[in-house]
Amino acid sequence: MTGEIISVGTELLLGQIVNTDAAYAARGLADLGISVYYQVVVGDNRERLSTALEAAFSRSDLVILTGGLGPTGDDLTKEVTAEYFGLPLAEDPAIAGAIAARLARAGILCTAESAKQAMVPQGARVFPNQNGTAPGLAIRQDGRTAILLPGPPREMEPMFSSQIVPYLRSELDGTIRSHCIRLFGIGEAQLEQDLPAALFAASNPTLAPYAKNGEVELRVTARGQSPEQCEEAMRPVIGTIYEILGAYVYGVDVPNLQTVLVHELEERSMTIATAESLTGGLVSERITQVPGASAVFALGVCTYSDSMKAKVLGVAPTTLDAFGAVSRQTAGEMAHHVRELAGADIGVSTTGFAGPAGGTPEAPVGTVFVGIAGLGQTRIIRLGFDIRDVDARSQIRHLTALNVMAAVLRLLKKGDKA
Amino acid sequence: MTGEIISVGTELLLGQIVNTDAAYAARGLADLGISVYYQVVVGDNRERLSTALEAAFSRSDLVILTGGLGPTGDDLTKEVTAEYFGLPLAEDPAIAGAIAARLARAGILCTAESAKQAMVPQGARVFPNQNGTAPGLAIRQDGRTAILLPGPPREMEPMFSSQIVPYLRSELDGTIRSHCIRLFGIGEAQLEQDLPAALFAASNPTLAPYAKNGEVELRVTARGQSPEQCEEAMRPVIGTIYEILGAYVYGVDVPNLQTVLVHELEERSMTIATAESLTGGLVSERITQVPGASAVFALGVCTYSDSMKAKVLGVAPTTLDAFGAVSRQTAGEMAHHVRELAGADIGVSTTGFAGPAGGTPEAPVGTVFVGIAGLGQTRIIRLGFDIRDVDARSQIRHLTALNVMAAVLRLLKKGDKA
Numbered sequence: 001m002t003g004e005i006i007s008v009g010t011e012l013l014l015g016q017i018v019n020t021d022a023a024y025a026a027r028g029l030a031d032l033g034i035s036v037y038y039q040v041v042v043g044d045n046r047e048r049l050s051t052a053l054e055a056a057f058s059r060s061d062l063v064i065l066t067g068g069l070g071p072t073g074d075d076l077t078k079e080v081t082a083e084y085f086g087l088p089l090a091e092d093p094a095i096a097g098a099i100a101a102r103l104a105r106a107g108i109l110c111t112a113e114s115a116k117q118a119m120v121p122q123g124a125r126v127f128p129n130q131n132g133t134a135p136g137l138a139i140r141q142d143g144r145t146a147i148l149l150p151g152p153p154r155e156m157e158p159m160f161s162s163q164i165v166p167y168l169r170s171e172l173d174g175t176i177r178s179h180c181i182r183l184f185g186i187g188e189a190q191l192e193q194d195l196p197a198a199l200f201a202a203s204n205p206t207l208a209p210y211a212k213n214g215e216v217e218l219r220v221t222a223r224g225q226s227p228e229q230c231e232e233a234m235r236p237v238i239g240t241i242y243e244i245l246g247a248y249v250y251g252v253d254v255p256n257l258q259t260v261l262v263h264e265l266e267e268r269s270m271t272i273a274t275a276e277s278l279t280g281g282l283v284s285e286r287i288t289q290v291p292g293a294s295a296v297f298a299l300g301v302c303t304y305s306d307s308m309k310a311k312v313l314g315v316a317p318t319t320l321d322a323f324g325a326v327s328r329q330t331a332g333e334m335a336h337h338v339r340e341l342a343g344a345d346i347g348v349s350t351t352g353f354a355g356p357a358g359g360t361p362e363a364p365v366g367t368v369f370v371g372i373a374g375l376g377q378t379r380i381i382r383l384g385f386d387i388r389d390v391d392a393r394s395q396i397r398h399l400t401a402l403n404v405m406a407a408v409l410r411l412l413k414k415g416d417k418a
Numbered sequence: 419m420t421g422e423i424i425s426v427g428t429e430l431l432l433g434q435i436v437n438t439d440a441a442y443a444a445r446g447l448a449d450l451g452i453s454v455y456y457q458v459v460v461g462d463n464r465e466r467l468s469t470a471l472e473a474a475f476s477r478s479d480l481v482i483l484t485g486g487l488g489p490t491g492d493d494l495t496k497e498v499t500a501e502y503f504g505l506p507l508a509e510d511p512a513i514a515g516a517i518a519a520r521l522a523r524a525g526i527l528c529t530a531e532s533a534k535q536a537m538v539p540q541g542a543r544v545f546p547n548q549n550g551t552a553p554g555l556a557i558r559q560d561g562r563t564a565i566l567l568p569g570p571p572r573e574m575e576p577m578f579s580s581q582i583v584p585y586l587r588s589e590l591d592g593t594i595r596s597h598c599i600r601l602f603g604i605g606e607a608q609l610e611q612d613l614p615a616a617l618f619a620a621s622n623p624t625l626a627p628y629a630k631n632g633e634v635e636l637r638v639t640a641r642g643q644s645p646e647q648c649e650e651a652m653r654p655v656i657g658t659i660y661e662i663l664g665a666y667v668y669g670v671d672v673p674n675l676q677t678v679l680v681h682e683l684e685e686r687s688m689t690i691a692t693a694e695s696l697t698g699g700l701v702s703e704r705i706t707q708v709p710g711a712s713a714v715f716a717l718g719v720c721t722y723s724d725s726m727k728a729k730v731l732g733v734a735p736t737t738l739d740a741f742g743a744v745s746r747q748t749a750g751e752m753a754h755h756v757r758e759l760a761g762a763d764i765g766v767s768t769t770g771f772a773g774p775a776g777g778t779p780e781a782p783v784g785t786v787f788v789g790i791a792g793l794g795q796t797r798i799i800r801l802g803f804d805i806r807d808v809d810a811r812s813q814i815r816h817l818t819a820l821n822v823m824a825a826v827l828r829l830l831k832k833g834d835k836a
Contacts, residue, residue, distance in 0.1 A: 013454045015445025016628045020436050022459070027433025036431045037466055041440070041457035048455055154809055210434045274699075274720075280706025281692075281699030284720045288698025291774055291811060293722070299730060300720030302692075302702045308717045308760060312730075342726060356709050391572055393709060 001172065003034040004060040006052050008068035008077050009151055010043040021066040021149070021156050028160055030208075031178050031221055032168055034062060044074045053084050057144050062168075067151030069134035071114045077148055078137065082121040085141050089119040092126055092135070099133045127163040131155045138167060145171070177230035178221035181241055183248040184257060184406040188216050194244055205234050214399045215257070250409055257405045258286040264412050265296040265346075272408065273299040273342035275313055275334040277325065278352040278368055280304070282401045299342035303334075313337045326351050326363050328380045335371030336378055346374035346411075348404050352383070354396045366392075368400050372407055375415050381407055419590065421452040422478040424470050426486035426495050427569055428461040439484040439567070439574050446578055448626075449596050449639055450586055452480060462492040471502050475562050480586075485569030487552035489532045495566055496555065500539040503559050507537040510544055510553070517551045545581040549573045556585060563589070595648035596639035599659055601666040602675060602824045606634050612662055623652050632817050633675070668827055675823045676704040682830050683714040683764075690826065691717040691760035693731055693752040695743065696770040696786055698722070700819045717760035721752075731755045744769050744781050746798045753789030754796055764792035764829075766822050770801070772814045783810075786818050790825055793833050799825055 005022050012019050022039050029036050040056070042048045049068070056063045068077030082089055096118035103114060117134045120126055127136030132155040137148040147164060149156045169176055183191065188211040192200065199207045205222035220237050222230040242249060251260045265272055274284045284300030287293050301312055306325055309315040314337040315330055323329040331349050339347025352368030359365040366385035371378065383403055385396045423440050430437055440457050447454050458474070460466045467486070474481045486495030500507055514536035521532060535552045538544055545554030550573035555566040565582060567574045587594055601609065606629040610618065617625045623640035638655050640648040660667060669678045683690060692702045702718030705711050719730055724743055727733040732755040733748055741747040749767050757765025770786030777783040784803035789796065801821055803814045 012441070013444055013457065014448045014626075015441045015443070016630075018436060018438050018441040019457075023430070023433040023436040025433070026431055030432045037461060037463070038470075039431065039437075039459035043455060045455070052456075208432075212434075276699075276718075279703075280711070280715075281694075281702030281718050281720065284699030285697075285703045288720070288722065289812065289815075293698070297698075297722045299722070299726045300694075300699050300718070301730070302699065302706070302718030302720070304706065304712045304715045304717070312717060312719075312759065341730060394707065397707075 001034045001062060002060040003029045003036045003062040003064065004056040005029075005036060005039045006049075006056055006063060006065045007039070007041045007151075008044060008049060008065060009041070010045075010074075012041045012067070013043045020153050021151060024153070024157055024160060025064045025066065025149075028165055029062075029064070029168075031219065032165065032172065032176050033206075033221065033223060034168070034172075044068055044076055046076055046080055049076060049080045050084065053081065053146075057084075061143060062145045062147070064147045064149065066149045066156055069117065069148060069150050071111075071117050071133070078119070078121065081139065081146050081148060085121065085139055085144075085146070087121040087123065087139065089121055091115070091118050092120040093118075095120065095126060095128070095135050098128060098135075102133055125167070127159055127167075129155055129159060131158060136163065138164075175225065175227055175230055176221060176223050177227055177234070178219055179234060179238060180253055181218040181220065181238065181249055182251050182254060182257075183216045183218065183245060184214070184250050184402060186216060186245065186248040187211070191216055191218070191245065191248075195241065199237060199240065202237075205230075205237050207237060214402050250406060257402060257409070259290050261405045261409055262287060262290040262293050262296055264409060266292070268412065270345040270412075271296050271298045271342070272346045272348065273297075273338045273344040274301070275338035275347065275349040275371075276300065276302045277304060277309070277334070277350060278354050279350045279397050279401050279404075282397050283348065283350065283404050286401055286405065298344040299338065301338055301341070309334065313341070324360075324363075326353055326360075326367060326369065328369055328382065331369035331371035331380050332373070332378050333371075335373035339373045344374070346372065346408060348372050348408060350400050350404060352396070352400065354393045356393065366396060368396065368403075370400065370404050370407060372404075372411060375411050379407075379411070419452045419480060420478045421447045421454045421480040421482065422474040423447075423454060423457045424467075424474055424481060424483045425457070425459045425569075426462060426467060426483060427459070428463075428492075430459045430485070431461045438571050439569060442571070442575055442578060443482045443484065443567075446583055447480075447482070447586075449637065450583065450590065450594055451624075451639065451641065452586070452590075462486055462494055464494055464498055467494060467498045468502065471499065471564075475502075479561060480563045480565070482565045482567065484567045484574055487535065487566060487568050489529075489535050489551070496537070496539065499557065499564050499566060503539065503557055503562075503564070505539040505541065505557065507539055509533070509536050510538040511536075513538065513544060513546070513553050516546060516553075520551055543585070545577055545585075547573055547577060549576060554581065556582075593643065593645055593648055594639060594641050595645055595652070596637055597652060597656060598671055599636040599638065599656065599667055600669050600672060600675075601634045601636065601663060602632070602668055602820060604634060604663065604666040605629070609634055609636070609663065609666075613659065617655060617658065620655075623648075623655050625655060632820050668824060675820060675827070677708050679823045679827055680705060680708040680711050680714055682827060684710070686830065688763040688830075689714050689716045689760070690764045690766065691715075691756045691762040692719070693756035693765065693767040693789075694718065694720045695722060695727070695752070695768060696772050697768045697815050697819050697822075700815050701766065701768065701822050704819055704823070716762040717756065719756055719759070727752065731759070742778075742781075744771055744778075744785060744787065746787055746800065749787035749789035749798050750791070750796050751789075753791035757791045762792070764790065764826060766790050766826060768818050768822060770814070770818065772811045774811060784814055786814065786821075788818065788822050788825060790822075790829060793829050797825075797829070 125138040222233040334349035349371035355365035368383040543556040552568040640651040642648040752767035767789035773783035786801040
C-alpha cells in the first residue's frame with residue numbers, strides 16, 4: 001500500500017508553524033508498513049488543494065490530509081475532499097452535540113460556524129476528537145482512502161495513535177505490531193556495525209534505527225496473522241539486540257529517559273536530589289516533567305557561583321580554591337552534599353564549561369564532570385564534548401543531562417545484581 | 419516572485435525527523451515578500467526528485483532545495499539539479515580545502531566520498547558552510563533560481579539567515595528590511611482587535627502577527643530603495659504598536675524572553691534567584707540557557723516537598739500547615755527566602771498544581787502562585803489555567819515560566835520610572 005500526506009494550511013506555507021503533523025503521520029504509516037513517497041503542503045486554497053489531492057491519488061492508495069477542518073470559511077479540506085469523491089455533506093447529530101457541549105464548557109456559544117464542523121461526507125467513518133471540536137474522517141471509495149485529521153498536533157496526534165492506527169491496521173491484510181527499543185551511549189553507526197546485518201536486511205520482522213539528539217531508537221515491526229504471531233516473530237530479534245547491546249538499552253516502548261528513571265526510582269522507593277551548575281536546572285526540569293515525580297524527586301539546587309556552591313551546598317572553599325569549580329573534586333562534593341541536604345538516596349551533580357566563554361587549557365569548553373553519590377559510593381564521570389557549532393551550549397547541556405540520567409539508571413541496575 | 423520549497427530525504431518521508439528546514443525557509447521567504455504556494459518532500463530518489471523539481475519550476479521562479487547534499491551515494495540533490503540545468507560538476511578547490519581541514523580537526527581522513535561534496539555545478543554561486551562540510555549553492559538560469567542547502571538545521575539555518583537572505587535581497591528589486599516585535603500577555607485575537615485594521619491591510623510596510631505558544635510576534639516588513647527608506651517607513655508603524663500595546667512588548671529583534679531578562683538584569687547589575695516547585699527547574703534552566711547568565715543568576719532551588727521547602731528554603735512549617743504548599747503565603751515566603759539565601763536582588767518562586775493529579779476545590783489543577791521578592795516589595799501573582807488537553811502539564815509549566823520572567827521584566831521597567 002502506498003500513502004501520501006497532504007498538509008493544509010497557509011500558516012505552514014508562511015513558516016509560522018512547523019509541520020510536525022506530517023512527521024507524526026509519516027512515522028505512523030512507516031510503522032504500519034505503508035510506503036510514503038511524497039509529502040505536500042498547500043495553503044487554504046480550493047484550487048491548489050484540489051490539484052494536490054488529484055495528484056496524490058494518481059500515485060497513492062491512501063491520502064492523509066491534516067488541517068483545514070476548522071470552523072471558518074478558510075477551512076476547505078472537508079469540502080474539497082467530499083467534492084473529489086462526489087459525496088454530499090450532512091450533519092452528524094452526535095458530533096454536533098459533542099461540539100456544543102465542548103463549547104458550552106468553555107463558555108462559548110455554538111454558532112453556525114462551529115456547526116459547520118459537524119457536517120460529514122455521506123458514508124464517511126467519523127473519529128471523535130477528545131481534544132478539540134473537529135472530528136477526524138475516513139472516506140473509502142474504489143480502493144482509494146482519504147483520512148482527514150484536525151491540524152493542531154494536540155488534537156491530531158492522540159486521534160492518530162488511538163483511532164487511525166487501529167483503523168488502518170484493520171483495513172490492512174493481517175496484523176502489524178511493533179516495539180521500540182531505546183538506547184543511550186551508542187551511536188547509530190556503531191550500532192549498525194555491532195548488530196548482524198541480516199537483522200537490518202530482513203523483511204519480516206523489519207528493524208529500523210532512528211538517531212535522535214544523542215539517543216538511538218531501534219524499531220522492530222512484524223506482520224502476521226495474529227498479534228501473538230507478530231510478538232513471536234519479534235522475540236528472537238529483540239533477544240539478539242539485548243544480547244549484543246543490552247548495556248545500552250534503557251527501555252522498550254517507553255517515552256524517554258526521564259520517565260524510565262522516575263519509574264525505576266519509584267519501584268525501589270528511592271529518592272534523588274540534583275546539584276546543577278553546568279545544566280542550570282535542566283536535569284531537575286526533565287525529571288519533574290514526569291507526572292508523579294514528586295514521589296522520587298527530593299530537591300534540586302542550581303548553583304552557578306563558587307560562593308553559592310559553598311554556602312548552599314557546603315562545598316569546601318579549599319576544594320574550590322585548589323581544584324576550581326569545574327573539577328572532579330567539586331563534582332563529588334556537590335553530589336555528596338546535595339544528597340545529605342535532601343536526605344535523598346542518590347545525589348547527582350553537574351559542573352563544566354558549556355561555553356561560549358570559559359574553559360582552561362586543561363579543561364576546555366565542553367569539559368564536564370558528573371558526580372553521583374549514593375548506592376554505597378561516589379562516582380565521578382568526566383565527559384568531553386568538542387562541539388563548535390551554533391547550538392554548542394544547548395547541545396552540551398542536553399547531552400550532559402542525558403548522561404546523568406543514564407548513569408544513574410546503570411547504577412540502579414548494577415545495584416540490583418550486587 | 420513565487421518560491422517553492424523541496425525537502426529531500428527519506429528520513430523525512432519515514433517521519434524520523436521533523437521538517438523544520440521547510441518552516442525556516444518558508445518564514446525567510448515570507449519576510450522577503452516571496453510567495454510560497456507549495457512545499458514538497460521527496461525521498462533520496464533520482465526520478466521522484468527530478469519530477470518534483472520540474473513541477474516546481476513549472477509554477478515558481480525560485481526553488482529552495484534542502485537536504486541530499488551529503489557525501490554518500492544516496493545524496494542526489496546536487497546531481498539531479500545540475501542535470502536539470504544541464505550543467506557539469508567540477509571541484510571547487512576552496513571548498514575541498516575547507517572540507518579536508520574540518521575533517522582533519524575531527525580526526526577523520528578525507529575520503530573520495532567527502533571529496534564529492536566539493537563538486538560544484540559550473541557557474542553556481544557557492545556559500546561556505548560554517549557548521550558542516552556541504553556548501554550551499556545557488557544556480558540561476560533564464561529567470562529560474564535554484565538554491566541548494568544542507569539538510570541538518572544547525573547547518574541550514576545559519577547559512578540561510580546570514581548568506582541566503584542577503585543574496586536573495588540583492589536579487590530582488592529594491593531593498594527589504596523587517597523588525598520583529600515580541601509581546602507577552604496578550605492574545606493574537608485581542609492584538610488584532612486593538613491595533614488599527616489599516617496596519618494589517620497595508621501593503622508597505624506589511625504587518626503580520628505570529629502566535630507561538632503563549633507569546634505573539636508582530637513582524638513589520640518594508641520595501642524601499644534603501645535601508646534608510648525602509649526604516650523610515652517602518653518607524654510610524656512601530657510607534658503605533660508601542661503606543662497601543664507598549665505594555666505587552668518585551669523586545670524588538672530579540673530571540674526570547676530569557677535573553678531580554680538576562681540583559682536587563684545585567685544592565686542594572688542585579689542578580690536573581692529562583693525557588694521553584696511547580697516548574698521544577700524550568701525557570702532556572704531558561705535563564706541559564708543565555709550565554710553570560712552566570713553574571714545575573716545567583717541560585718536556583720527546586721523543592722518539590724513540604725519538608726524541603728521548610729528545610730532548604732526556610733518556609734515556616736506553620737505557613738505550610740495553615741495555607742498549604744500551593745498558596746499565596748508559601749509563594750511569598752519561597753521568593754523572600756531564596757532571595758535572602760542567595761543574597762540576590764530579586765527572588766522569584768512558583769508553586770501550583772500542574773496535574774494530572776493534585777489540586778483542591780479552592781485551587782484546582784492549573785492553579786499557580788508566582789512570588790517575586792525584591793525591588794522594595796513582595797508581589798504575588800495568581801494564575802489559573804484551564805487546560806485539559808494531553809500536554810496540559812507541560813503547557814502549565816511553560817506558561818508559568820513565561821509569566822515569571824515577564825513579571826520580573828515589568829517590575830524592572832516600573833522601577834526605572836519610579
